[in-house]
Amino acid sequence: MSEPAAEIAHQFVDAGQQRDAATFGMWIFLCTEVLLFGALFLGYTVYRLQNPETFDEAAAHTLIVAGSINTAILLVSSFCVAVAVHLAEQGERLRVTLLLCTAALLGALFLAVKAYEYHLKIQEGLFPGQAFHFSGPHSQGVEMFFVLYFTMTGLHALHVAVGVAVLTGYGVAVLLAQRPARLATAVDLAGLYWHFVDIVWVFLFPLFYLVGRAP
Amino acid sequence: MNPVLSQTPLQPAASKPDYLRAAQTLGSWLLTTDHKRIGILYMISITLLFFIGGVAAALLRLELTTPAGDLLASATYNKLFTMHGVIMVWFFLIPSVPTVLGNFLLPLMIGARDVAFPRLNLASWYIFMFGAFFAVFAIVAGGVDTGWTFYTPYSSTYANGAVIAMAAGVFITGFSSIATGLNFIVTIHKMRAPGLTWFRLPLFIWTLYTTSLILVLATPVLAITLFLMALERIFGVGIFDPALGGDPILFQHLFWFYSHPAVYIMILPGMGVVSEIIACFARKRIFGYRFVAYASIAIAVLGFLVWGHHMFVSGQSVYAGAVFSLLSFLVAVPSAIKVFNWTATLYKGSISFDTPMLYALGFIGLFTVGGLTGLFLASLAVDVHLTDTYFVIAHFHYVMVGGMVMAYLGGLHFWWPKITGRLYPEFPARISAIAIFAGFNLTFFPQFILGMLGMPRRYHAYADEFQVLNVLSSAGASILAVGYILPLAYMLWSLRYGKPAPPNPWRATGLEWTTPSPPPTDNFAIIPTVNEAPYAYETQDQPSRDYV
Amino acid sequence: MTSTQRNALALALLMMLLGVTLGAAYLDLGVLHTPAAMLIGLVKAVLIVLIFMRLRPSGPLVMLAFAAGLFWLLIMFTLTLGDYFTRA
Numbered sequence: 001m002s003e004p005a006a007e008i009a010h011q012f013v014d015a016g017q018q019r020d021a022a023t024f025g026m027w028i029f030l031c032t033e034v035l036l037f038g039a040l041f042l043g044y045t046v047y048r049l050q051n052p053e054t055f056d057e058a059a060a061h062t063l064i065v066a067g068s069i070n071t072a073i074l075l076v077s078s079f080c081v082a083v084a085v086h087l088a089e090q091g092e093r094l095r096v097t098l099l100l101c102t103a104a105l106l107g108a109l110f111l112a113v114k115a116y117e118y119h120l121k122i123q124e125g126l127f128p129g130q131a132f133h134f135s136g137p138h139s140q141g142v143e144m145f146f147v148l149y150f151t152m153t154g155l156h157a158l159h160v161a162v163g164v165a166v167l168t169g170y171g172v173a174v175l176l177a178q179r180p181a182r183l184a185t186a187v188d189l190a191g192l193y194w195h196f197v198d199i200v201w202v203f204l205f206p207l208f209y210l211v212g213r214a215p
Numbered sequence: 216m217n218p219v220l221s222q223t224p225l226q227p228a229a230s231k232p233d234y235l236r237a238a239q240t241l242g243s244w245l246l247t248t249d250h251k252r253i254g255i256l257y258m259i260s261i262t263l264l265f266f267i268g269g270v271a272a273a274l275l276r277l278e279l280t281t282p283a284g285d286l287l288a289s290a291t292y293n294k295l296f297t298m299h300g301v302i303m304v305w306f307f308l309i310p311s312v313p314t315v316l317g318n319f320l321l322p323l324m325i326g327a328r329d330v331a332f333p334r335l336n337l338a339s340w341y342i343f344m345f346g347a348f349f350a351v352f353a354i355v356a357g358g359v360d361t362g363w364t365f366y367t368p369y370s371s372t373y374a375n376g377a378v379i380a381m382a383a384g385v386f387i388t389g390f391s392s393i394a395t396g397l398n399f400i401v402t403i404h405k406m407r408a409p410g411l412t413w414f415r416l417p418l419f420i421w422t423l424y425t426t427s428l429i430l431v432l433a434t435p436v437l438a439i440t441l442f443l444m445a446l447e448r449i450f451g452v453g454i455f456d457p458a459l460g461g462d463p464i465l466f467q468h469l470f471w472f473y474s475h476p477a478v479y480i481m482i483l484p485g486m487g488v489v490s491e492i493i494a495c496f497a498r499k500r501i502f503g504y505r506f507v508a509y510a511s512i513a514i515a516v517l518g519f520l521v522w523g524h525h526m527f528v529s530g531q532s533v534y535a536g537a538v539f540s541l542l543s544f545l546v547a548v549p550s551a552i553k554v555f556n557w558t559a560t561l562y563k564g565s566i567s568f569d570t571p572m573l574y575a576l577g578f579i580g581l582f583t584v585g586g587l588t589g590l591f592l593a594s595l596a597v598d599v600h601l602t603d604t605y606f607v608i609a610h611f612h613y614v615m616v617g618g619m620v621m622a623y624l625g626g627l628h629f630w631w632p633k634i635t636g637r638l639y640p641e642f643p644a645r646i647s648a649i650a651i652f653a654g655f656n657l658t659f660f661p662q663f664i665l666g667m668l669g670m671p672r673r674y675h676a677y678a679d680e681f682q683v684l685n686v687l688s689s690a691g692a693s694i695l696a697v698g699y700i701l702p703l704a705y706m707l708w709s710l711r712y713g714k715p716a717p718p719n720p721w722r723a724t725g726l727e728w729t730t731p732s733p734p735p736t737d738n739f740a741i742i743p744t745v746n747e748a749p750y751a752y753e754t755q756d757q758p759s760r761d762y763v
Numbered sequence: 764m765t766s767t768q769r770n771a772l773a774l775a776l777l778m779m780l781l782g783v784t785l786g787a788a789y790l791d792l793g794v795l796h797t798p799a800a801m802l803i804g805l806v807k808a809v810l811i812v813l814i815f816m817r818l819r820p821s822g823p824l825v826m827l828a829f830a831a832g833l834f835w836l837l838i839m840f841t842l843t844l845g846d847y848f849t850r851a
Contacts, residue, residue: 010737011322011329011406020822021331021405027825028397028431031832036435038836039469043443043454045840046465046847064785071781079774082815086766129450140453140460147452151443195816202807206800210788214796404824432835468843519838523846535846 007182019185026189030196033159037200040152044207047144054141056212061126061142062149066117067209070110071201077106078198081167085191091181093174100171100187103194107164114157121146149208156204159197166190223747225718225729227740233636233733248333249736254319255634256340261307261315262703264347267354268302269699271295276658276692279685284676292675293360294376300363305385306347308615309477311623312484313430314343314395317423319634321399323727324417326408326745328737331401339394346388353380362673364474367455367466371447379448382441389434392480396430399423408726410745414508417725417749418501421508422487425515429476429483433519437473440466464530471522479518481615482582483511485622486553489575492629493557495723496572497564500750503556510549510556517546527598536595543593550586554579569721570644574625577652581617585610588663603673606666612659621651624702631706632716636733639709643701651698657691724751773814780807 012018048055084099118127125133128147136142170187174180231237234251244252274295278286287295318336322329330336353359356377361370370378403424407416443454444466453459455466494501501507523531523539557579566572588610592598601607631639661684670681677685716732726743727734764772784803792799812818818826 009333011327011331011333013406013742017405021401023821024404024825024828025332025397025401027821027828028400031828031835032393032397032431032435034832034836035432035839036439038839039436039439039472040443042469042840042843043465045844046462047460049844049847050462051460064788068781068785072778075774075777075781078811078815079770082770082773083767086770128452144453144460147446147450147454151446192816195811198815199808199811202811203801203804206784206788206797206804210784210800211796213788214791215789428831432832436839464846465843468846472839472843519835520842523842532846532849532851534849535842538842538845 022185022189023192026192030192033196033200037152037155040148040155041203041207044148044152047141047148048207051138051141051144054138055145057136057138058142058145059208059211060213061121061124062209063117063120064209064213066113067205070113071205073106073110073113074198074201077103077110078195080106081191081194085184085188088174088180088184088187091179091184093177093180096180096187097171097175100167100174104164104167104171107160107167107194110160111157111164114153114160118150121150152204153208156197156200159200163190163194163197167194223726223729223743223745226731226743229731229735229740231735233731234736235636235733237736246337248329248337250318250322250330250333250336251634251734251736253336253340254315254317257310257314257318257343260340260344260347261310264302264306265699267351268299268307269696271299271302273692273696275299276689278675279677280682280689282677282679282682282685287675289675290360291358293362293673294354294358296673297359297362297381298354301350301359301381301385303615304363304477304481305388306343306350308481308619309392310343310395311481311619312488312626313399313423313426313480314339316419316488316623316626316630317395317399317426317484320630320727321402321420321423322406323633323730323734323738324420324725325403325406325411326726326739326743327402327406328739328742330398331406332398335394336398339391339398342394343388343391346384346386346391349380349384349387351384353377353384356380364470365441365444366470367444367447367463368457368461371444371454372451372456379445382445386438386441386445389438392430392434396427396434399427400431403427408743408745414505415745415747415749417487418490418504418507418511419484419487421511422483422490425511426480426483428515429480429518433473433476433480436469437477440469440473443469464526467526467529467531468522471525472519475522475525476515476518478611478615479514481619483514485578485619485626486511486550488622488626488629489557489578490553491723491725492571492575492625493560494750494752495629495721496569496575497561497566498752499560499564500748500752501556502559502562503552504749507553507556510552513549514546517542517549521546521593524593524598527595528602540593540595544590547586547590547593550582554583554586568645570639570641570648571625571629571721573645573648573652574621574628577648578618578621578625581613581621581652581655585613585615585618588613601666603671604666605662605670605672608672609659609662609666612662617655617659621655624648624651627702627706629721630727631709632720632732633727633730634733635710635713636716636731637709637713638716638720639713640705643705647698647701647705650694650701654691654694654696654698658688658695659691661685661687661691724749769814773810777807777810780810 008015008018080099080103084096088096121127125131126146128143128150132143134142167190170183170190174183177183234249247253278292359376359378359381361374361378403420446452447454447456453461455461455463457463490501490507521539521543523535524543527536592601592607592610628639628644665681665684670677718730718732719728729743730738780803784800787799818829
């Protein structure tokens with residue numbers, strides 16, 4: 001039997017209303033994120049339709065191994081968070097903290113891999129703008145690909161970083177809380193955000209890493 | 216005076232001080248989570264910003280009294296109309312009714328103690344102010360001359376000036392919008408008082424709800440668009456620059472995907488205010504309540520399908536243009552439905568012409584003109600000639616100023632007693648309303664004619680034959696300016712010297728009128744239960760009469 | 764099955780799909796590459812939404828909100844690409 005719910009804020013009638021409102025609010029926020037990233041995906045679609053072969057050529061310069069490892073990392077971290085949420089609702093403490101911190105660590109690992117990838121791309125002269133140089137006839141299209149690559153994976157990485165901070169924060173909070181069950185809704189909300197970040201990557205991965213790989 | 220015999224009783228007299236007197240330190244205001252105080256914070260902020268945008272307009276109209284560009288250099292003129300547009304759209308109109316009247320009234324109207332997320336509400340104000348700071352900084356740092364539409368590649372490649380600062384200001388403020396919209400959606404869904412079903416809600420709440428849907432779905436796209444434009448500017452990349460393989464029309468698609476629904480963000484809450492005022496001052500329930508409610512949803516949804524009508528001459532495909540044109544005709548229908556329903560409400564109503572009603576009636580007339588002229592612009596072939604002329608300017612000022620600003624002022628007057636506990640002085644208020652109506656028409660009607668005659672917009676000089684109409688327009692603007700300053704004066708006056716207001720000076724229906732004026736911090740001593748339809752004016756005023 | 768078992772099953776499926784999408788990238792699918800990859804991505808996303816995010820137990824309102832977000836994305840894509848596909 002789970003422990004008593006979180007304190008009820010003065011504007012709410014009962015704990016159920018508070019929890020429902022919080023969950024609904026987070027889903028609405030995620031819808032705004034769908035449109036935020038969606039606009040970038042639209043840009044990608046437009047430019048990919050206009051430069052199909054060039055995008056294939058450019059994508060060959062992404063590191064498929066790094067991208068695949070990153071995909072696996074996020075999937076596992078999402079699993080950790082999903083289990084943590086369930087356990088938090090049961091009032092657990094230590095396992096929730098461990099799972100949340102593991103997920104955060106995996107997120108940090110994701111960022112490290114990403115940073116390494118960026119470093120390599122910059123060294124190869126593929127960072128758009130002044131520093132860009134690509135020897136080949138389609139350098140404009142390749143640069144466009146990398147504008148989208150850095151913008152979209154960069155914005156995603158920013159979201160991952162925020163997620164890592166939030167998961168770590170809640171991991172610690174659950175450890176130190178008097179009644180961990182009171183944080184169950186907050187952990188659930190953080191989990192929803194993290195899963196969303198995972199979903200965005202699920203779509204980024206094929207678009208940037210898997211195009212143009214066929215012989 | 217007939218007592219209000221609504222089934223929802225007045226709240227018992229407050230034992231605690233009202234929300235204004237509860238705590239009076241600066242800290243208690245700057246750290247408040249009370250939706251009513253946050254509404255006041257927004258009111259002060261947007262009033263300041265309105266006058267900044269108004270000064271820009273005054274200078275523009277001053278320049279345009281003569282055909283030659285003799286008062287301002289063209290670059291300065293360009294900066295002024297950009298500043299006017301940016302401030303009026305994002306820092307005045309979009310917040311206006313939702314963040315001031317919406318914040319104050321939403322919980323009161325649904326019988327709640329606050330919005331769902333009060334701290335998020337306070338954060339939204341700080342985010343708004345942070346964005347406003349960037350915008351003002353951009354003005355002071357030399358200004359921006361791209362127009363409020365920031366079209367690329369000019370904004371991203373060629374423009375000099377504080378483009379990034381201005382874009383940052385708008386970007387940041389967008390998150391304030393999203394936070395407000397999110398808060399309102401959750402509040403309306405989850406926190407209505409017992410018995411308050413969707414179809415017992417005041418229509419103002421319906422419009423706040425549908426506005427919030429737009430806020431939440433459209434604003435993120437604006438954020439990304441401005442972000443991409445800024446990236447292009449900072450890194451010299453070619454996202455929207457054709458010379459580098461980009462497509463400037465993509466910018467326009469993304470920009471208008473937000474900015475067209477944005478105009479419905481600007482008008483829907485005003486329509487909600489008008490519904491409340493019309494019902495009260497015609498002493499009748501709104502005719503066709505469900506039609507008006509559904510029309511709000513229709514406007515919000517259809518409003519997302521028409522953005523290409525801003526791009527008819529941009530190089531967009533003709534077929535897309537035709538589709539957008541057709542859809543634009545469609546979106547006019549729910550607005551027209553509302554106008555018909557308001558008119559039907561007035562028919563055989565017991566009408567009184569207090570100031571809020573003057574504004575509401577003005578809204579109906581001016582919004583109708585603005586809306587109908589929108590159809591001219593929605594016709595692809597006609598738009599080819601009218602686009603980028605003063606016709607467009609007149610059209611949107613009729614809906615946004617003749618419509619929305621008047622609705623905002625009407626709502627401010629209507630709920631002023633509730634918000635402040637004071638009655639504003641009725642005589643100067645009516646004079647101002649009439650001055651605004653007259654000044655507005657004198658300012659903007661000539662602009663329809665100027666547009667038809669071919670005067671282009673965003674030019675600081677014009678052909679001699681346009682002067683007479685321009686002078687009329689500028690004269691109107693000076694009357695309008697006086698009309699806007701007067702309410703500032705007498706409403707401030709009323710805070711000190713106005714008569715104390717009873718709970719329900721207008722004998723209006725609605726839960727907010729059951730509370731004291733001003734309400735206590737937690738709104739209701741006893742959360743009411745609602746078991747009547749809204750706008751029960753007829754049964755209320757003459758309970759003994761049999762209704763067929 | 765317990766919640767943890769369900770989540771573990773989802774993870775297994777997701778990893779399997781990762782393998783599939785990787786493999787498919789090296790096959791000669793021609794123009795079907797992107798649709799195939801997007802379809803696999805969609806299945807993965809559906810798994811995450813339904814199982815990890817517990818969409819259905821969250822109630823009809825949340826499902827409606829989520830559907831609305833996707834629908835609006837669809838509007839943005841359809842009408843914009845409609846322009847690009849019909850240009851001369």
